[in-house]
Amino acid sequence: MILIVGATGVLGAEICRRLREAGRAVRGLYREGSDPAKVARLREMGVELVRGDLKDRASLDRACQGVSVVIETASSTLSRQDGDSIESVDRDGSLALVAAAKAASVGHFIYISFPEIADEFPLQDAKRAVERELRASGLPFTILQPTYFMEIWLSPALGFDVEAAKARVYGAGDGPISWIALGDVADAAIACIDNPRALGRSFELGGPEALSHNQVIAVFEELTGRAFSVERVGEADLRERRAAARDPKRGVDSLAQSFDALMLHCVEGKVIDMRPVLSALPIALTPLRAYAARSLGRPGA
Template identity: 55%
Template sequence: MNLVAGATGLLGSEICRILAAAGKPVRGLVRASSDPAKVEKLRSAGVGLVEGDLKDRSSLDAACQGVTTLIDTVSSSTFSRRSGDSIATVDLQGQFNLEDAARAAGVRRFIFVSFPAVPEDFPLQRAKRAAERHLIESGLTFTILQPAFITEVWLSPAAGFDAANAKARIYGSGRNKISWISCQDVAAFAVGCIDHPAARNAVIRLGGPEALSPAEVVRIFEETTGRKFTVEYVSEDKLRQQKAIAQDPLQQSLAGLTLYYALGDVIDMRKTLKTFPVPLTKVADYARGAKSLD
């Protein structure tokens, strides 16, 4: 049995969909507070459901019974946040709880979706690094996936990229290249890792098929939509100021992540693709069919 934690999320729901469509047994971890429409979509796709919360260890012990592979996409810091959820309770202690519950239940493979080491210090990065270390030291067979920038998140209105209204917010100069990767492709890698020997006890950085600067991305959207974009730049200095004055861990982390965007990150996928031949989605393909997260 495969258990997907974060099953209602952008990435987790896609992993559930792929597994169910392939006829593989899949159970999604959901919460009583999860969006009922998302839960119903999972149910109608043939995904089994189990209730659990990363803040509640006993619920995780129950959810992990009979599980061979656990795919963990949970985060409190993207779009889902309920009362009591925070980086400390979910991304840090909650991840420890899930890893410990998986180990106690005899789960054979734990696939954790993290992100690459960022040359900035902020609470979410500390939590991800600590969760990775805890997993590596747990004795579980692990795969740590480190996608860089998920296209559907960073090129969406939620991140200031509003293609429908031809408006883009760019963090930094817009010249540093980023390996944007589609959430469908991250999901395909996660599923491809389940039984793959090369994914045993491996840390895999994930990027898309080509590194593009934000300015190049805007040009691709302009060519695809035939509309001139209005672009607002947020300078690196301004981002550093925002990070320095941010009061809470979430705001500090969002500022840290936008600084990461400003610095750029190029991930060479040639070697990884030889082992995991996932056909990667180009930003131009996304621009043609861009779906809004808002």
């Protein structure tokens, strides 16, 4: 049995779908208050549903019983309920899940994180704390550190609105990024299962090419035949926002601090050489142009 924590999220649901298509037994953790339509889709896939919460250790103990693999994709950054925060969910909740998995003698814990950034901010602090705990736990583990998800960072939620032909760019937009498709991260997580080459290792994950924000916009402009209106957020403005979010006089805003730090990292870019990763996790990677064409309903473009 494979337990997916964060099963109603976009990545968790995709992992569930692919595992079920492969005939694997899957248990999905969902919370009271989860979107009923998302829960229903998991049920239709044949996922065994168990209600629980990362903030409720007893529910995690129940969820881990009889489980051979745990894949944790959950985060408070995109889906938040009362009492959720980076500290309560991404840090303390994930640490509780590691403890529950250890108590249940789970055979493999696969943790979705992100590449290390030379900065301190709440989401990174939480992820690194969980990674340290996993390494010290004695559990067989794999840590996956995907870079910027195409589906998230190239979406209207973060200012990249293809339908409106608008894009928000951080800094000059010249920093190369190994954008990765969500489905490729799902494939990487699944490729870790029953794979001795994945045990006890961390893998940075990126796409097959590194493109700047400006180059990404050019691809979408070419495919749509429309010129994009570009909003540029200067690096100085991002640093000012980051400082404001950390000002204790204004109250600590962990989520704002974290997103501002990630946006600043966008300015610098992040290039990942996937060749050593693919030798252990043989997955197909999605080029940005193929993702763009698919998102526009033109898979053959």
